Amino acid sequence: MVDNIRVTSEKVEGLYRKLDRDARNAGYNLNPDTAFTRELVEGLLVNEKRYGYWACPCRVAEGDIEKDRDIVCPCDYRDPDLAEFGSCFCALYVDDEIKNGNKKARSIPERRPDRETREHASKEKEEAITRPQEAGSFKPRLPVWRCTVCGYLAAREEPPLVCPICKAKKDRFERFL
Amino acid sequence: MYELERVEGDNRGDVRLYAISTCVWCRRTKKLLEDLGVGYSYVFVDLLDRDPRSEVEAEVMKWNPRCSFPTMVIDNKRCIVGFQEEEIREALTYGG
Ligand code: SF4
Numbered sequence: 147m148v149d150n151i152r153v154t155s156e157k158v159e160g161l162y163r164k165l166d167r168d169a170r171n172a173g174y175n176l177n178p179d180t181a182f183t184r185e186l187v188e189g190l191l192v193n194e195k196r197y198g199y200w201a202c203p204c205r206v207a208e209g210d211i212e213k214d215r216d217i218v219c220p221c222d223y224r225d226p227d228l229a230e231f232g233s234c235f236c237a238l239y240v241d242d243e244i245k246n247g248n249k250k251a252r253s254i255p256e257r258r259p260d261r262e263t264r265e266h267a268s269k270e271k272e273e274a275i276t277r278p279q280e281a282g283s284f285k286p287r288l289p290v291w292r293c294t295v296c297g298y299l300a301a302r303e304e305p306p307l308v309c310p311i312c313k314a315k316k317d318r319f320e321r322f323l
Numbered sequence: 324m325y326e327l328e329r330v331e332g333d334n335r336g337d338v339r340l341y342a343i344s345t346c347v348w349c350r351r352t353k354k355l356l357e358d359l360g361v362g363y364s365y366v367f368v369d370l371l372d373r374d375p376r377s378e379v380e381a382e383v384m385k386w387n388p389r390c391s392f393p394t395m396v397i398d399n400k401r402c403i404v405g406f407q408e409e410e411i412r413e414a415l416t417y418g419g
Contacts, residue, residue: 182347189345204346204392206369206376235391236347253348253405256391260384 153191162187165238172312174220174228175245177237182251186238190219204236205258215317216258222294222318223257275321284323292322325366325375332362335415336398340365341383348406349393355408361415368392 162184166176177183189203201207202217216222224234232241235258237251244251259267291305292298296312305319327339330353340356342349344367356363368379380390386402387394395403395411403410 185347185350186345189347192345204343204348206343206380206390206392253407255405256389258389258391260389 151192151195153188153195157191158184158188161191168313169239174239174312175242177233177240177251178245178247179251183238186236202236203238216264216294218318220295220312220314221258225296227254227257271320286323289321290323291319294318294320325371325379327364327366329364330357330362332357332360335361337396338363338415339396341379341392341394341396342367343369343392345369346392351406351408352393352395352411355406355411356415359412359415 162176162180165187169176177186186203190200193199193201193203193207197207197209197211197214199211199214200219201214202219202221205217205221207214207217211218220239221234224239227234228239228241231252231254232244232249233239233251233254235254235256237253240251243249258264286301288301288303290299290301293300293305293309293312293314295314295318296309298309298311299322300306300319301323305316307316308314309318338356338361340349340352340363342353342365353365366379368376368383371379383392383394384390386396387404389404391404393404393406397403397414401414403414
């Protein structure tokens, strides 16, 4: 049981401000219901203490970064959920309509596949990368890396340390081509 | 084994809530139940150790294969996934 983790309100305020600034700079919005949003930010800080990273406050983390990487905030599902429902699963990030008060954030369906599907997909990905190229198939001059958070593509030897679009870290890039 | 926490209130059947302690939709769901004065049992899945957590997850997956939270199960018959305010009110209010 890890029930006794507390974070100070100064910490919450600090991270709230930082996330708000980063979101604005990258064209995203935090939920304008600031009490709701601060509760989620507190959840991120609690999870940072528990697991060492910002596991999604509304999902169950395994505590193993290899298994949780897709749900480190901002998760891989944020952008598709913003496009389809106008908010991420937790409703930390919202679209302009919700931000401007024209629509209310609501609880949306879970997009993250179940565990079995996730494990299967990660194996398939590995195999696809290591499989020898078929004759005549397109081979780029440089590897192409894809940011799993926002879809940004970069053709270079190594992925960037930080995604220039959404600021996700290097470990969120996957080999795309 | 894991234990459900009990919150006393009016008896509207067996209301079980599977929740995550840091999830704000889960908290809104608990608060709604408390505002409605309904007695219910809940568990914070993220606070469990691995074995009881797997047990709860297996149970939740029977109702909600994506195993997302909050998941509410009423009388072992009906399942409500997410903070669905109208649906919860309708399910737990007499004459509603
Ligand atoms: S973007 Fe939203 S749904 Fe995704 S991890 Fe962050 S808070 Fe959770």
